[in-house]
Amino acid sequence: MKTRGVLIAGNWKMNFTLRETGEFFAKVKGDAAKALPASASSAFATGRLRACVIPPMLSLGRAMEAAREAAFPIAVAAQNAHWEKKGAFTGELSGPMLQELGISWVLNGHSERRQYFGETDETVRKRTESLLEQGFRVILCIGETREEREKGRTTEVLTRQLSGALPEAGKGAAKFLDGRLVIAYEPVWAIGTGLTATPAQAEEAHATLRKLLTDRFGSEAASHTPLLYGGSVTPENADSLLACPNVDGALVGGASLKPESFLALLAAGARACAQS
Numbered sequence: 001m002k003t004r005g006v007l008i009a010g011n012w013k014m015n016f017t018l019r020e021t022g023e024f025f026a027k028v029k030g031d032a033a034k035a036l037p038a039s040a041s042s043a044f045a046t047g048r049l050r051a052c053v054i055p056p057m058l059s060l061g062r063a064m065e066a067a068r069e070a071a072f073p074i075a076v077a078a079q080n081a082h083w084e085k086k087g088a089f090t091g092e093l094s095g096p097m098l099q100e101l102g103i104s105w106v107l108n109g110h111s112e113r114r115q116y117f118g119e120t121d122e123t124v125r126k127r128t129e130s131l132l133e134q135g136f137r138v139i140l141c142i143g144e145t146r147e148e149r150e151k152g153r154t155t156e157v158l159t160r161q162l163s164g165a166l167p168e169a170g171k172g173a174a175k176f177l178d179g180r181l182v183i184a185y186e187p188v189w190a191i192g193t194g195l196t197a198t199p200a201q202a203e204e205a206h207a208t209l210r211k212l213l214t215d216r217f218g219s220e221a222a223s224h225t226p227l228l229y230g231g232s233v234t235p236e237n238a239d240s241l242l243a244c245p246n247v248d249g250a251l252v253g254g255a256s257l258k259p260e261s262f263l264a265l266l267a268a269g270a271r272a273c274a275q276s
């Protein structure tokens with residue numbers, strides 16, 4: 001039963017110019033009617049099926065304009081935002097800047113930010129706390145490396161990253177767990193590699209995360225928190241991953257860049273919603 005519906009989020013990373021952003025939305029709009037099953041309209045209308053794209057900073061405004069004219073609701077998320085609202089932080093962007101564009105979603109703690117740009121559990125926590133406080137929806141990414149999995153340390157890493165990124169339970173943190181916090185389990189070994197976690201591996205990790213959330217914030221808050229799987233998700237493997245009870249959607253890089261495969265992923269989301 002997909003009690004939290006299904007969210008398909010496309011992380012564009014450092015891809016698409018302004019022109020290509022417009023072309024992507026135009027193609028998605030033009031092909032939606034034939035690519036999506038009939039059940040998708042009611043799933044979108046009730047909010048059970050949600051679509052999101054995560055363009056690079058420069059394309060956020062263009063994506064928002066195009067999303068307003070899309071054939072179905074498409075949320076636009078930023079790939080990152082600073083915890084301070086303004087100041088001397090060259091290269092960053094802030095919550096109020098995003099809010100002025102009408103953007104209410106932010107990706108946080110992606111493994112590429114941790115790996116290449118010095119993001120730590122501490123900076124990820126500061127972003128999570130501040131952005132939730134400012135009213136954003138936050139997609140928080142966590143996941144183990146191949147070495148950590150091979151050493152049997154997956155649960156330990158997920159526990160550390162999750163508790164490191166979230167406010168203490170005693171600080172009223174449960175009030176943030178109202179569905180605005182989305183957690184993306186992204187095993188680093190599966191990102192951009194073509195290696196996908198099996199549905200059993202994804203479900204095991206997601207069940208661990210659900211339990212960690214329950215232990216810390218209570219079952220009601222935990223049950224409102226969507227858990228996405230990310231790591232080489234494609235239209236071919238999406239149905240089996242979305243069939244897992246604790247998988248509430250997918251965070252997709254490469255396969256989200258082609259309008260036809262983004263639509264095919266949304267079609268898989270609509271099927272998963274219809275089956276539950």
Ligand code: PEP
Nearest residue numbers: 191192230231232253254
């Ligand atoms: C990602 O960038 O979050 C991701 C999961 O990428 P890919 O789907 O290409 O593995």
